[in-house]
Amino acid sequence: MRHGDPRLFWSLSFALTAATWERVGGLCEDYTGYGAEDTDFAARATSRGVGLWWVGGAPAYHQYHPTHSPPVQHLDDILRDGGRVQQMRAQVSELRHAADRTLDPELRQRLEARIRRLQQHCGQDPQPSQHSS
Template structure:
């Protein structure tokens, strides 16, 4: 039958998470798919044998975390017309691929799957029942029956190549972390691409992160400027408010500037 669905993931420094994600895909028992892995500014490494096609590529960039560029690059390597973008930290449930396959057959839109957050690093069993028990719904999107464009996320979504092209792909003017996926959703809305939800769950593996993400301060401010120039509104307002209240930025209706940078020791105090 050939490859009918391409799963695309981008990775940097998440080897164990990637291996768990591959184990989850293997539980889907779907050999008419491929996995495309794009390593951002890191060498690739051996991956386990699987029953589906698996290809790895390396993307070198001056950006430390070229998220927009890497997603576009992954799409350019996909063999199938229908593609699923799955975050490297996510383990798909057992009917993940079949759920997307049914959705793709119904309508040619932008599909958003659901994400549940695992609350343990111990994964003795990757079967859906165990992961469901060990996880909790997203506090903002959990329980929604429709997805507002403003809440679109890039952890678990899919579309055809034609829809991706209609949206325009990810805007590579966004460099590094922050706002590139919100911009993608706004471009979908501007180009009259419908956004719909489907029951295809991925379980997000816990990893070190920062709240607020002071470690991405420079990227977030740079991307906020790009977003504001393009859409005439500010993205990531919660983080920007925190940065302003902490004295790291000045921010008003039309302008945003970095006043000073946090020291690494300060950043570490916000690690969760």
């Protein structure tokens, strides 16, 4: 099935080309614990135009463990990683605000370069500032 819902992406079984892996930026290794790297990867892939296809019947083997829905046993991980994403977004927002308001083109370039590095690392999709071309 084409155009799968990226919110349902789990990295326990997926395939892509090396070029696509590089385009997305790989899995962010800053997350700890449960699940945030999957959500982050799928969001960045989607924002970069990478389509998701669900392939029925593809075997995947996963070690059995008890599960809960919602995953309450992972609440600490989810809250910690969500906080990390929020902190990074706030930093990007502040840098973008400064870049959009500075009259110094050299400073604007440095701020925009820092924004791109933060966004490419993991956790947020690139969005140009008002002055980007």
